Amino acid sequence: MFSFFRKSPAVKAVDDLGVSVNEEKEHQKRERDSNLISEAHKTRERTPEIKKSADLSPDATPKPEPVAKRILPPVPSFSLSNGDSDDDSEDEGDNAAPPSFPAVNSAQRASAPKSSLKTTSLQAPTNGFIKPPVPQFTAPSPRLPQPLRTPPSLAAGLRVPTTGPLPNRGPPTKPTAGGLAVPPGSIATSIPNPRKKVLLKPGHSPLDWAHLQKSSANLSGVDRLQRVTPTMLKHFNGRKGRPAWSSYQGKVYNITPYIPFHPGGEGELKRAAGKDGGKLFMEVHPWVNWDNMLNECLVGIMIGENEGVERGGGLDEMD
Numbered sequence: 530m531f532s533f534f535r536k537s538p539a540v541k542a543v544d545d546l547g548v549s550v551n552e553e554k555e556h557q558k559r560e561r562d563s564n565l566i567s568e569a570h571k572t573r574e575r576t577p578e579i580k581k582s583a584d585l586s587p588d589a590t591p592k593p594e595p596v597a598k599r600i601l602p603p604v605p606s607f608s609l610s611n612g613d614s615d616d617d618s619e620d621e622g623d624n625a626a627p628p629s630f631p632a633v634n635s636a637q638r639a640s641a642p643k644s645s646l647k648t649t650s651l652q653a654p655t656n657g658f659i660k661p662p663v664p665q666f667t668a669p670s671p672r673l674p675q676p677l678r679t680p681p682s683l684a685a686g687l688r689v690p691t692t693g694p695l696p697n698r699g700p701p702t703k704p705t706a707g708g709l710a711v712p713p714g715s716i717a718t719s720i721p722n723p724r725k726k727v728l729l730k731p732g733h734s735p736l737d738w739a740h741l742q743k744s745s746a747n748l749s750g751v752d753r754l755q756r757v758t759p760t761m762l763k764h765f766n767g768r769k770g771r772p773a774w775s776s777y778q779g780k781v782y783n784i785t786p787y788i789p790f791h792p793g794g795e796g797e798l799k800r801a802a803g804k805d806g807g808k809l810f811m812e813v814h815p816w817v818n819w820d821n822m823l824n825e826c827l828v829g830i831m832i833g834e835n836e837g838v839e840r841g842g843g844l845d846e847m848d
């Protein structure tokens with residue numbers, strides 16, 4: 530690179546001398562390095578845990594080595610087990626350097642017995658002096674209380690039986706039926722429907738009927754009270770445009786206006802049309818006040834067949 534500078538002979542001699550001096554220094558350095566390498570190999574033979582790396586190459590920067598390794602005899606290694614451990618970390622610990630505390634040349638390490646430090650100090654305790662007494666849990670002594678466990682008989686008494694009939698629940702319906710399940714058809718279908726109410730048309734509620742009764746409307750369909758013979762009652766049966774009359778306890782009512790208001794339906798009420806409806810009425814709802822319900826529908830009273838003929842049809846004529 531600097532070839533265009535021509536050196537003088539003197540300078541060249543100095544350069545040659547300098548080269549020779551540098552070569553001598555390089556030779557000495559190589560000898561020191563070789564000594565260090567050989568010593569390092571010796572140390573590796575004593576302590577195989579030292580890594581094989583490029584650190585030992587002469588070109589690499591020499592790293593500080595523990596002084597104790599090179600000066601003092603090798604420290605005996607120890608392990609946590611007998612060498613058969615399955616833990617890899619413990620195996621790594623076997624190859625690691627000895628712990629820094631206590632120091633290698635300290636009083637603690639010197640006073641410690643070498644045998645226990647080497648084999649038994651960190652191993653699993655094998656003698657009775659170190660190993661704690663094993664508690665006897667499997668065989669309790671007679672003076673100790675029994676285990677707090679529910680006796681089998683009491684536990685069985687508190688348990689709900691999963692099969693078979695429960696006490697005070699009646700006879701079982703089926704041998705295989707367990708639990709509290711209701712057998713199909715035993716209760717739900719055995720209770721008849723006690724009410725046969727129908728859905729009334731709008732404006733035909735019981736309240737609407739009450740309002741209609743208080744009105745001035747002629748609900749009886751007659752101008753005056755009538756003496757009604759059985760023939761007459763039979764004639765007014767609600768068919769062919771005729772009004773429906775029904776008798777109850779000797780009184781005759783025009784039930785025609787009440788038919789759409791009857792909670793039990795029109796058909797049920799028409800069964801009493803043209804005849805005495807007292808029996809049917811009492812079979813279904815004896816609690817219903819017939820007189821109050823049909824007060825404005827009163828037509829007259831029942832008379833004998835011959836009484837009407839003799840006295841006439843109207844009650845006013847009887848007075």
Ligand code: HEM
Nearest residue numbers: 724725726792793797798800801806809810813814817822
């Ligand atoms: C003509 C006079 C009658 C009047 C004023 C009358 C009135 C009533 C009333 C107020 C109810 C409702 C009862 C309640 O909610 O508890 C009712 C229901 C019923 N009525 Fe009548 N009824 C009469 C005649 C009859 C007759 C002659 C029959 C049957 C042939 C009948 C069959 C029923 C039935 C099946 C029910 C529904 C079930 C019930 O509510 O208990 N009714 N009736």
